[in-house]
Structure formats: C-alpha cells, structure tokens
Amino acid sequence: MESRVTALPKLFIGIDIHKRSWKIHCSTDLFAGKSFTMPPEPEKLREYVQKHFPDHEVSTAYEAGCCGYAAHRSFVNFGWRSLVVNPADIQRKGKERYTKTDRIDAQLISRELKDGRLESIIVPDIEREELRSLFRRRNELVKDFRRVKSVIKMQLLYYGVKVPPEFDNDHWSHDFRHWVDSQKFVFGTARECMASKMRNFRFIDKELRDVSSQLRAYCRKHF
Known part of the structure; x- marks a missing residue:
C-alpha cells in the first residue's frame, strides 16, 4: 500500500518587531532554527518563507507594542496563523530573565509558540x-x-x-x-x-x- 503524507511540516516564526528592522527566528517541528535580521516588510518575510520553507504550515507571533497590528493583518492575509501576544506572557527561564536582546526575544517567542504556550490578545478590527x-x-x-x-x-x-x-x-x-x-x-x-x-x-x-x-x-x- 502506498503511504501518503497527511500532515504538513510546521514552521514557527518568532518576531521582535521594531520600526527600522525585524529580528526573526524560524524553527520547525524538526530543528531549532536560525535567527536573522530583515527589513520591516511582511512581503519580504513571505518571500523568504516561500523560498526556504515551501509547503509548511506557518505560525507567527510577536509582542504587542507601538508597531500595532498591521503586520498581523498581513500575516493573516497570507493564510498564516498569527498571534499578537502580551510581553508578560512570554516565559523566561534562568538567565533569560536578565539578558534581553532582540535575537533572544525572537528566539523565546519562537520557542514558546512552538511549545504551544502562547495565546493572542484580542486584536480589534x-x-x-x-x-x-x-x-x-x-x-x-x-x-x-x-x-x-x-x-x-x-x-x-x-x-x-x-x-x-x-x-x-x-x-x-x-x-x-x-x-x-x-x-x-x-x-x-x-x-x-x-x-x-x-x-x-x-x-x-x-x-x-x-x-x-x-x-x-x-x-x-x-x-
């Protein structure tokens, strides 16, 4: 009997959003992932995902803040699952509580998203x-x-x-x-x-x- 793949691989993207740049951390259900910096443009992130992670089920998350919900709405329009989270809800362990950088924040968001510990705030229309x-x-x-x-x-x-x-x-x-x-x-x-x-x-x-x-x-x- 021929076997078929019934579940898509999953991609979890943690984003530390700022006005001039985004720090991104991508991980999947199979590997821990990588971090990189990119311009603050949702379409460029979409192009990156399509190139490096085709046919993945994509989930994104970033902290609620001054940049609002425009990125979230773009991600939803891409067909991705998107969460805007309360910064206080992101669990920090050990030294993570005292060391804060954009890269670490993106990694933490990606990790918590992958582990299913994040819930989105209510995003208004x-x-x-x-x-x-x-x-x-x-x-x-x-x-x-x-x-x-x-x-x-x-x-x-x-x-x-x-x-x-x-x-x-x-x-x-x-x-x-x-x-x-x-x-x-x-x-x-x-x-x-x-x-x-x-x-x-x-x-x-x-x-x-x-x-x-x-x-x-x-x-x-x-x-």
Missing part, C-alpha cells in the same frame, strides 16, 4: 482600532485642557493677580476668559506671555470640542 484612536485623541486633549488651565492660573498667581471669587472654579466662562485677556501688566513681555498661553488654551478648547463632536456623530451613526 480596523474600524474599532481607528475608533479607539479617536477616543485616545480625545483623552489626550482632555489632559492637555486641564494642564493648560492649570498653567494659566499658576501664571496669574505668580504675577500676584487674584482671581475674583465668581471665576475661581473649574468652569471657564467666556466672561472669565475676557477677564484674563484684559489683565494689565507693567511690561509687554508679561502681556505677550499670557496672550500666548490663552491662544494655546483656545486652540486646545476648539480641538477638544471638534473631536468630541466627531465622536458623538460617529457613534450615533454606527452604534
């Missing part, structure tokens, strides 16, 4: 990811808004300008803004300093209102 970006932008603006208000009040305190009781609260009415604009100083340099801070305040205020309006409009339409 593109729509939700981009919506999160707008939420994060609003949160950034809220922090900037609070900070610039604090900076202006501290500058007034430094100059010895007492804020009237009716304005001494977190809500900055238009009357309070006009009151700040109308303050007189001995020299024009102080006036220009306050004017610059108020321009910054008004810019952040407008950005916060605009982004909040865009968020509300999008969520009403799609959710």
